[in-house]
Amino acid sequence: MNSFEYASPRTEDEAVGLLSAHGGNTAVLAGGTDLFNLLRADCITPRRVVDIKNIRSMQGVTATGRGLLVGALTTLDEILVHPLLAPYQSLAQAADGIRSIQVQSMGTLGGDLCHLPNCWYYRSGYGLLGQRNGESLPAEGRNEFHAVLGNRGPAKFVSASRFAPALIAWGAIARVAGPEPGQVSEMPLEYFYVSPKSAEQGVTVLQPGQILTHVLIPEPSQEVVSATYDVLQLEGLDWPLASAAVCLETSGGVVREARVVLGHVAPTPWVSLDASAALVGKEIDERAAQAAGDAAVARATPLSENEYKVQIARTAVKRAILRAAGQLEGALS
Amino acid sequence: MAERKFAWPARAENTLIGKDIPRLDGVAKASGQAKYTADINTAGTLFAKLLTSTLAAGKIKKIDVDAAKKMPGVKAVHLFKKVGDDVRWEGELIVAIAAERAEQADDALKQVQVEYEVQPFFVDEANIVRAAQADRTKGLGKNAKGDVEAALKTAAVVHRGYYGVATISHMCLEPHGSHCEWKGDDLDVHLSTQNVSGTAGQFAEPLGIDAANVTVTSDYEGGGFGSKFQADEWGVACAKMAKEAGKPVRLMLDRATELKVGGTRPSGYVDVTIAANADGEVVAWDSIHWGTAGFGGGGVDVNQLPYPFDFPNRSAAQIGISCNSGPNRAWRAPPHPQLCAMTQTAMDDLAAKLKMGSYEFFKKNLKHTLQNKADVYAAEMEIAAKAIDWKAKWHPHGEGGKGPVKRGLGMALHRWGGGAGPCTCTIKVHPDGSVESFLGSQDIGTGTRTVIAITLAETFGLPLAGVKVNLGSSKYPPSGASGGSITVGGVCGAHRRAGQTALWQIFDKVAEKYKIESADSLVAKGGDILKGKEKVCTWKQACSLLGQMPLEVKGEGPKKDGLTADQVGGVQMVDLSVDTETGLVRIHKFVCVQDCGLILDELTARSQVLGALIMGIAYSLSEERIMDNKTGRYINADLQNYKLPRIGDVGELVAIMYQPDSEYDRGVVGLGEPPVIAPGAAISNAVANATGVRVPVLPFTPKRVLDALKGVHA
Structure with missing residues (x-):
């Protein structure tokens, strides 16, 4: 771990100013559940660490005319119990899947959404893309936990966020502050993520001096049901082998609109329009859910060691749909 | 006089043996009072960190530690390898640095320059074909009897299958490591070990000192599973750096190194x-x-x-x-x-x-x-x-x-x-009735302290609190390493023998004092000495007959006397x-x-x-x-x-x-x-x-x- 400056701003503007320094070679400290792993492994070597925990505007959940404004500092266990979030079943299920009470109590939503990949090549010092002398190590190396979709570019890792699939399925908006103080931009959370072409690009659109401050989640309608389904090897703290989140709007028992988003299968959260198309106009049952699962992975391009993840992703989609519809029975979790 | 034989009590008479008894050190461990090697932090202790190979195979062309030695807080540097040495797997130890703070040691390690000549490696252990192609296979023998070919021909059903088990690491909760402190020519080592009595010599030989100058202590151990019988090169390095620095040094393997080299x-x-x-x-x-x-x-x-x-x-x-x-x-x-x-x-x-x-x-x-x-x-x-x-x-x-x-x-x-392993122990019965035992064994988390205490307390008819077990020091009577599930038989057999021997001597004194015809008719139970159901005296009264000096008895094992x-x-x-x-x-x-x-x-x-x-x-x-x-x-x-x-x-x-x-x-x-x-x-x-x-x-x-x-x- 390199020596670094420590700063503890009180406002978003202060944070933006502090993060802009050192050419943007700065890091955000929120819950710290992963930052210290990255620092200790020298995966990142920031000149300054900006501790944002004291920025009150980024804490808590507020109802607004546009929906729920959820601060990036909202902790995972707050998501589990917050009454305003109760209608968003898929969020609570994602939080429940984390299973570590330490991470649930310290980890923040913003930290999760900006989580850097768990790719073991990255964590072993081969850079974000896991390259050595320009060669991708995961392309032919130990890629059993790597991407099966969206993996034709240089990025082979999987997006590590546990909440992005559910939030994207809900149509959440990311609110970003900076790089100038007072400057704020918004975008669908789906477009917050990038599959980097270079190690310097990062996994989000955030530029030096920018920070994710909130997500805005639209009001749920009565007809929408949601669910997250994580496939976790361990009951304890573990990363999903694949996950899926769905939001389904039904009318008269028929799906009118469907949003299906997969996690841990691609370098970004993976919005499956194919799965949505397979569901719309159908009544939800085992067969429809299976067809949506099949559609979600129809274009998968597994690497040498991870074809099994295609099957797991298929199952995650199927079971998320069945869970949302209250039809999931007998699965092992 | 009836023959005195070493034996366990009749099963029905036991008050402790075979019952559900919590570990005596459970509270100390659960509350953090128990001090493991990683907890030893005597005044001035330096912290050592390791540089390991990131390469799987090669030869060392250069090691330069000059810049590292000049880094703040650095007090000692140890080289595990020299120029020309082979590196045979990723994680092999290259350099250790002891500094006043752990972060300083980390920073100094970043200044070490190592250059390798890269060589081809092979790690595909499940693939016999590729291993043969890479010339990495060696026949290790055959074990046969009967006529397999003939039996297969006449068998009713034949099955052919492929099965396997992957390599795992020991993953001890407490990694390997030691705290070494010199006191003049004497070396005190707190070592996470399964082998308290056997490791003093392993430190002495490479350090060029007598084993008598080394004391190995291990009060508690956070798992060994067979991987902690040795002083290990990092243990000796810790002692050498402590000597070089003139200060105590603690060197525990970090988690990644623990997995790669700890077994x-x-x-x-x-x-x-x-x-x-x-x-x-x-x-x-x-x-x-x-x-x-x-x-x-x-x-x-x-x-x-x-x-x-x-x-x-x-x-x-x-x-x-x-x-x-x-x-x-x-x-x-x-x-x-x-x-x-x-x-x-x-x-x-x-x-x-x-x-x-x-x-x-x-x-x-x-x-x-x-x-x-x-x-x-x-x-x-x-x-x-x-x-x-x-x-x-x-x-x-x-x-x-x-x-x-x-x-x-x-x-x-x-x-x-x-089967029971080697053990010698000394028990002391004090004139006030208290009992203690000494042995150079170790409790690797299995409850060794507890079962020794049960053995002695049952033997003397005392509550568990009436006996004190001292183990975990190489200065105590030597006892075997804890491997092969041989410890419980070794230590409890030796303690039962010592206990019965002491008890017979006390019974003899009681018989003489209280005019009991046969000392062998006496039993120790519930804090008293009984003849049949009749109380003769209390345990304390019996022990007071020892005079001013405690009774000391040595126990040994294993022996073929039916105890184990x-x-x-x-x-x-x-x-x-x-x-x-x-x-x-x-x-x-x-x-x-x-x-x-x-x-x-x-x-x-x-x-x-x-x-x-x-x-x-x-x-x-x-x-x-x-x-x-x-x-x-x-x-x-x-x-x-x-x-x-x-x-x-x-x-x-x-x-x-x-x-x-x-x-x-x-x-x-x-x-x-x-x-x-x-x-x-x-x-x-x-x-x-x-x-x-x-x-x-x-x-x-x-x-x-x-x-x-x-x-x-x-």
Whole structure:
């Protein structure tokens, strides 16, 4: 771990100013559940660490005319119990899947959404893309936990966020502050993520001096049901082998609109329009859910060691749909 | 006078032996009062950190530590390698630096310059073909008897299969390491060790001092599992740096290094042909197996396969593979877990081919088990079957249910030696009635302190609080290393002998004082000395007859006097589910019925079994070393990617101690290792029962399960 400056701003503007320094070679400290792993492994070597925990505007959940404004500092266990979030079943299920009470109590939503990949090549010092002398190590190396979709570019890792699939399925908006103080931009959370072409690009659109401050989640309608389904090897703290989140709007028992988003299968959260198309106009049952699962992975391009993840992703989609519809029975979790 | 014989008390008379007694050091450990090696922090202690090789194979061209030596806080530098030395696996130790603060040592290590000549590496230990192509194989012998060829020709059913077990690391909760402090010419070492009495000399020799100048202390240990018998090069380096700096140094391996150099259990992969007659009795075994124990190229001992069966016609051949990976060390019951998983999986598949139930098949073949334990196994099978409701739940392989989640049962059995190891101890009975004991053994978390205290307290008729056990110092009478499950018999046999010897001397004095005709009619019970049911005097009054000096008695072992024995066995059965759409395996219930002779403390005995089952579930379902074919690195050497089960992953665990009087009468036998042997085969068999498909290689990750269900055999 390199020596670094420590700063503890009180406002978003202060944070933006502090993060802009050192050419943007700065890091955000929120819950710290992963930052210290990255620092200790020298995966990142920031000149300054900006501790944002004291920025009150980024804490808590507020109802607004546009929906729920959820601060990036909202902790995972707050998501589990917050009454305003109760209608968003898929969020609570994602939080429940984390299973570590330490991470649930310290980890923040913003930290999760900006989580850097768990790719073991990255964590072993081969850079974000896991390259050595320009060669991708995961392309032919130990890629059993790597991407099966969206993996034709240089990025082979999987997006590590546990909440992005559910939030994207809900149509959440990311609110970003900076790089100038007072400057704020918004975008669908789906477009917050990038599959980097270079190690310097990062996994989000955030530029030096920018920070994710909130997500805005639209009001749920009565007809929408949601669910997250994580496939976790361990009951304890573990990363999903694949996950899926769905939001389904039904009318008269028929799906009118469907949003299906997969996690841990691609370098970004993976919005499956194919799965949505397979569901719309159908009544939800085992067969429809299976067809949506099949559609979600129809274009998968597994690497040498991870074809099994295609099957797991298929199952995650199927079971998320069945869970949302209250039809999931007998699965092992 | 009747003959005085060493013996355990009649079973019915015990007040402590065989009861559920919590560990004496449980509260100290749970509350943090117990000081482990990593907690030792005497004034001025320096902190040492390690630079290890990031390369799997090569030769060192340059090591430059000049800049590192000038870094703030640096007080000592140790080189494990010199220019021209080979690097044989990633993680080999190169340099250690001791500094005033751990961060300073880390910063200084970044200034060390090492240049390598890169050489080709090989880490694909499961692939015998590639290993042969890379010239990394070596024949390690054959073990045969009978006429396998003829038996195969006449057999009713023949099965051919492939099975395997991946390499795992020891993963001790407390990593290897020491705190070394010189006091003049004397060296004090706090060492995380399974070998308190045996390691002082290992420090002395390379340091050029006498073993008499070294004191090794280990009050508590956070797991060793067979990997902590040595001073180790990093231990000696710690002592050398302490000398160089003139200050105490603490050097504990970091987690990644612990996994890479602290010890591994060898892998084993086997091609088997096994055959039975029409009655279901195995008539032939023919196998060839391979695997790696690291760069040295050993593996799973061919002489113990098949396990623990001795079929009339058998042949087993072994090939070792030299890999650029860290060396093996003994891992809890070496190498029985691999032998069991390589044998009893093939047997189970043969049973299925015979259309026999696993239970009936194993029972039929008990006659071929080693050590004449067939009757005990049969009794244990019956108890286990009842506990897991085998009869009601059993179904043929592949009939585990209609939905995607399939349920299945599996079983396996095991054996182990567990005879008493060497121990000397000194006990002192003080004139005030207090009792203490000294021995250079160690409590590696198994409850050694507790069972010694039980032995002495039962012998003297005292409460547990009336005896004090002092262990964990090389200055105490020497006692053997804790490996092979030999400690409990060794230390408790020696203490019972010493205790009885002391008691007889006290009885003689009591008889003389109180005019009792025969000292042998006396017993010590409930803090009193009794003749029949009549109280003669209190224990304290009896001890006051010693005069001013304590009575000191030496105890020794092992001896063939009936206090201890060897050979234990057990039967394990598991009920689990397999999600065929995700490859997840979840344990519902795991039953172990275990014999181990006379049980001193049933609570710690069951605790040993439960811990072993959890370890067994770990290596069966999630735990493995993953070597990277691109870089040669141990790519999952961390606690996130080296997947260990949490409490929610292990299901309901049931430990049943098999203890009819015939077991009590055998005396004490070690238990620490054996229950970890059978889980691999039992779980594999249950998955095959649930799905009808044999997943060949442990651990059963979702990848391996789904690949097998798809017909891809990795």
